[in-house]
Amino acid sequence: MSATFGTLSAFDAKEQTWEEYCEILDQFFEANDIDDSAKQRAILISVVGPATYKLMRNLVSPDKPSSKTYSQLVTRLKEHFNPKPSEIVQRYKFDSRSRKPAESRRLAQDCNFGATLERRLRDRLVCGIADDRIQRRLLSESDLTFEKAFQMAVADEAANRNVSDLQHGEKITVVGVAQVEVRYANQKKTLPLVVVKGTGPNLLGRGWLEKLKLKWDEIRHVRTEAQGLQEVLLRHEEVFKEELGMLRGAQATIRVSADAHPTFYKPRSVPYAMRSKVEVELERLLKEGIITPVKYAEWAAPIVPVLKPDGSVRICGDYKLTVNKVSSLEQYPIPRVEDLFNSLTEGKQFTKLDLSHAYQQIVMEEDSKKYLTINTHRGLFTYNRLPFGVSSAPAIFQRTMESLLQGLPQMLVSDNGTWFTSQEFEMFLKRNGIQHVTSAPFHPASNGLAERAVQTLKQGLKKTNGDTLETRLARFLFNYRITPQCTTGLSPAELLMSQRLRSSLDLLLPDIKAKVRKKQEKQKGYHDNHSKWRSFSPGDEVYVRNYSHGPKWVPAIILEGTGPVSYTVKMGDGRVMRRHVDQIKKRHVMQRDMDWAEARDAPQFPDDVVTFGPVDSVAPSSGGKAFVESAAEAAQGHVPEGDVTDVDIEQRTDPTPPVLRRSERQRKAPPYLSDFLCK
8 A cells, every 4th residue: 555645634714714725635635646536525524524524514415425526515615614705895905905915915816806916916016015215116117017016125125124223223132141161172161141032043242252262264164053843853863753652771560469360351342433443552552562462361351442532542451350459559659739739839931741651651570461461352462561450550650750750959968978079979960960069077067957867867776676777777767757847747758648657656645536436336236236137039928018909918929139128029910019128028938839820829818718917826726727816807908017927728617607796785876866866
């Protein structure tokens, strides 16, 4: 496939006109030998941008842009962006314009001057010049054309400016003055360098000429080399490469215990709308050496494609399922936004360093790569660089960046020790631009802060217990870092990590949070010991609350749990309902040989059989049967709040119908009906 010359960007009406954009398209087609109208239309639709494409669809509606030719689409958009203006208005603007030949030519495009265009431009230029001397000179010329008049006017205006500069001088804005070291031949001077606004060659002033003794007889030619952008890019080509950079001298390590069990996950399906973007990102990672394909892996995590604002995709491994569970989380304080803003106070000029794919510029240690394998729809890949999604990645990156950007001090104050006055140390300071100041000999108070720190360390080590020097030093540093300072009122640990470190001294202080937590745990334990946890499993036979016609409680079977305290139940008539645990009572079935279908078909509440009642009211008889409360309560659907027990149905063997007992009290009318005759 041949290379493509040039690039096309989306159309932006704020930056260019539609005619200018079409001219760029025509040049792109010509450079790449694209003559096919259908291909030109396809390129226009694909690069014009979402906003312009939406406008294009509205302009050709109800048709689609793909049904129009390239010329038709360009013409339709030109009519929208550049409607033909009024010829009378454009001629008025042209005749009112002065001293701007280039703008006059642009305004003349819609004036329809025809063959008289050059003469009209010439007349407008001559009549619009404000300088009478230049105007008289132009009027004195015979056979004056627009091009000749334009060149004469520009030359005269430039000559007038030069004469004015020679007579009055030009005011120059000085940016600042710096003292620089100048070397010429065997001479070495420190001279002032004046920096001014604007561009132009450097000037050697009289002040420098007086200090530097130039060999004028050897100077034949003076030439100024302007260093352009391309020269800077070529000189530092290694820094400005398009490929991803790599941090040298540092590697990231993922620490996983030896007894950790490897975890392997299958790849997740990628939506078809994002599959092409995911594949493009995988190709980029492969090309830049960030990932490497592998055939076998014990650890594998699925990927999570994240859509970025520019439309591309960032591939993150879902490592919370694999290595993040078993790896040791690397700790390093991440600066807060408030701390960063506070460090920028009183700043006037700021520099922004934006690292492209920042994490992936850090190389992974060889033994840690096996934990970072990802499983995609294209197979297994392992990361060679620090990937996104690892729990320790933010701390690793923050520590690495701060170690790089700590910078060098401007001044170093020390005593006169041999290690501070050696030639190697002086060369190191000179190469890094560090000013070295030594204290007076035999006067330690000159560097009081350093001497005080040494004294504090020595006294602390004497008072600290420990078997080895390392133990005593660690304990001293810990006590020093948790001690509040008199100036800030906070300890160094609080200033660095925004939290207090706990020590044995905290045992002397009341811990309110721990006390409240202990009380809450005690209350919860008492509640759990005296409460009954109500739960059901699928297939349990229960009674459920009935809110329709019939008994208040009806038998049902648990189908499944829909939440911690809610279930789906199936009624005897086949209806499926959802009930809360407060609306369900356990049903103890003593006869297990009756299946659900038989129980459903059997009459639930016969007049001569009692089917349920409270457990406490059941008393065994000589025949092993249980008699419960009256059938009248059963007919009314009353079931107590406790658990309910089914009993065997006892068939009556006596064919004699039961005798109903009637009340023998004398019935009489109420007193307020004494004046009426009641029948």
